[in-house]
Amino acid sequence: MSKVTMEKIVSLSKTRGFVFPGSEIYGGLANTWDYGPLGVELKNNVKKAWWKKFVQESKYNVGLDASILMNPQAWVASGHVGGFADPLMDCKACKARFRADKLIEDHFAKHGKEGVVDGWPHEQMEAYIRENHIKCPECGKADFTGIRQFNLMFKTFQGVTEDSSTQIYLRPETAQGIFVNFKNVQRASRKKVPFGIAQVGKSFRNEITPGNFTFRTREFEQMELEFFCAPGEDLEWFDYWKQYCLDWLKNLNMKDASIRSRDHAKEELSHYSNATTDIEFLFPFGWGELWGIADRTDFDLKAHMTHSGEDLRYVDPMTNEKYVPYCIEPSLGADRVTLAFLVDAYEEETLEDGSDRVVMKFHPALAPFKAAVFPLAKKLNDEAVKVFEMLSKEFMVDYDDSGSIGKRYRRHDEIGTPFCITFDFDSLEDGQVTVRDRDTMTQKRVPIAELIDLIRESQAF
Numbered sequence: 427m428s429k430v431t432m433e434k435i436v437s438l439s440k441t442r443g444f445v446f447p448g449s450e451i452y453g454g455l456a457n458t459w460d461y462g463p464l465g466v467e468l469k470n471n472v473k474k475a476w477w478k479k480f481v482q483e484s485k486y487n488v489g490l491d492a493s494i495l496m497n498p499q500a501w502v503a504s505g506h507v508g509g510f511a512d513p514l515m516d517c518k519a520c521k522a523r524f525r526a527d528k529l530i531e532d533h534f535a536k537h538g539k540e541g542v543v544d545g546w547p548h549e550q551m552e553a554y555i556r557e558n559h560i561k562c563p564e565c566g567k568a569d570f571t572g573i574r575q576f577n578l579m580f581k582t583f584q585g586v587t588e589d590s591s592t593q594i595y596l597r598p599e600t601a602q603g604i605f606v607n608f609k610n611v612q613r614a615s616r617k618k619v620p621f622g623i624a625q626v627g628k629s630f631r632n633e634i635t636p637g638n639f640t641f642r643t644r645e646f647e648q649m650e651l652e653f654f655c656a657p658g659e660d661l662e663w664f665d666y667w668k669q670y671c672l673d674w675l676k677n678l679n680m681k682d683a684s685i686r687s688r689d690h691a692k693e694e695l696s697h698y699s700n701a702t703t704d705i706e707f708l709f710p711f712g713w714g715e716l717w718g719i720a721d722r723t724d725f726d727l728k729a730h731m732t733h734s735g736e737d738l739r740y741v742d743p744m745t746n747e748k749y750v751p752y753c754i755e756p757s758l759g760a761d762r763v764t765l766a767f768l769v770d771a772y773e774e775e776t777l778e779d780g781s782d783r784v785v786m787k788f789h790p791a792l793a794p795f796k797a798a799v800f801p802l803a804k805k806l807n808d809e810a811v812k813v814f815e816m817l818s819k820e821f822m823v824d825y826d827d828s829g830s831i832g833k834r835y836r837r838h839d840e841i842g843t844p845f846c847i848t849f850d851f852d853s854l855e856d857g858q859v860t861v862r863d864r865d866t867m868t869q870k871r872v873p874i875a876e877l878i879d880l881i882r883e884s885q886a887f
């Protein structure tokens with residue numbers, strides 16, 4: 427079996443309609459991507475699977491959909507106006523711009539070194555780059571400027587005048603929409619601490635070097651949970667949510683060998699954090715952060731209390747004690763984890779007859795199509811369409827009547843359809859169809875009346 431590469435994933439994504447380059451007919455726009463007919467299904471399924479476990483099946487959590495545009499004071503309070511910046515370096519020779527920390531991390535990876543650059547002072551990064559003669563990835567010269575802080579927030583203007591009083595930001599994370607609604611949600615839902623607020627939505631960061639396909643883009647979606655608990659109980663809940671996140675990935679068939687969790691060392695922790703773990707995924711270009719899980723203590727609510735003047739303390743109904751809850755935040759990129767599922771599902775197999783197939787082994791809950799219906803011959807179209815119509819009321823299913831059955835199997839293997847259902851001449855007599863399993867390629871006869879249950883059962887995770 428040959429190795430999965432980014433080239434293969436990007437190419438399959440384009441040809442089969444998972445992901446297209448953004449604004450392609452105009453020559454594109456720096457690492458923007460559009461989800462095609464299959465990609466939108468896959469990503470929606472990822473988001474649905476997250477919502478199912480983190481909201482629907484959790485007795486603790488409720489949902490929210492806050493707006494992207496917020497009062498700019500919220501970003502002052504959160505620290506984003508003052509400090510949401512990356513260390514920027516320019517190559518003096520070719521003018522290309524880089525994140526100094528990423529240049530060093532790439533150097534680490536190239537030389538098989540383990541290490542974390544987060545938290546290094548500028549002088550340390552500059553010295554490392556100088557002493558190790560790190561070269562510009564674009565032109566090969568080793569002649570960089572010093573580091574400047576570059577704020578990652580996209581700015582825009584609200585209303586008809588464009589001056590500093592009307593300047594607002596596109597949110598760089600969804601979390602602050604949750605914090606500012608803490609009191610509204612707690613009151614309206616009558617939730618008692620511990621409880622969580624979950625949200626899925628777009629975020630924007632003016633990344634210095636977007637890249638690696640959809641891994642790092644300037645517009646992306648996040649799935650964030652802010653879980654509020656009593657101070658002192660935070661580390662226990664931190665462990666609980668860390669395990670919950672790992673279980674979510676594993677229950678959706680992510681391979682053990684593809685993920686690892688990396689606990690942040692003391693010196694790497696943000697000043698307000700009691701504990702942080704990154705769940706990382708082994709992408710073809712190396713390990714990359716998938717899910718950041720942080721114990722943020724009472725930092726965010728306290729900051730919003732100070733800046734807004736609102737009392738965001740919680741009153742314990744049993745003890746009447748008033749306190750600012752601590753917060754555990756598991757934050758996951760919807761696009762990044764969708765890319766991880768694409769990479770993890772990709773397999774090339776050589777079959778017994780010597781032929782090859784590419785198969786996307788998505789968990790059925792994530793697969794764009796849950797099944798595909800094939801008429802064996804054109805004459806059977808009318809009856810086979812009825813099976814499609816019955817199933818499509820419940821699930822996304824495809825109807826495919828072109829080419830040989832073998833070709834149709836290959837096409838659906840390549841997009842990860844778990845079941846191929848063939849309607850043949852016997853089906854007219856016995857009301858049964860042949861169901862072929864994507865992974866084992868075994869076939870069995872199944873009564874048409876049992877198809878919905880069969881597919882529904884496959885969706886569980």
Ligand SMILES: Nc1ncnc2c1ncn2[C@@H]1O[C@H](COP(=O)(O)OP(=O)(O)OP(=O)(O)O)[C@@H](O)[C@H]1O
Nearest residue numbers: 633641642643644646715716717718757758759762
């Ligand atoms: N530019 C981006 N493109 C796609 N997903 C992103 C991007 N930035 C962050 N994410 C996703 O949101 C999650 C939470 O964001 P967080 O602020 O913790 O990331 P980060 O530590 O700033 O990421 P990085 O160090 O890779 O820039 C990340 O784990 C990732 O899945």
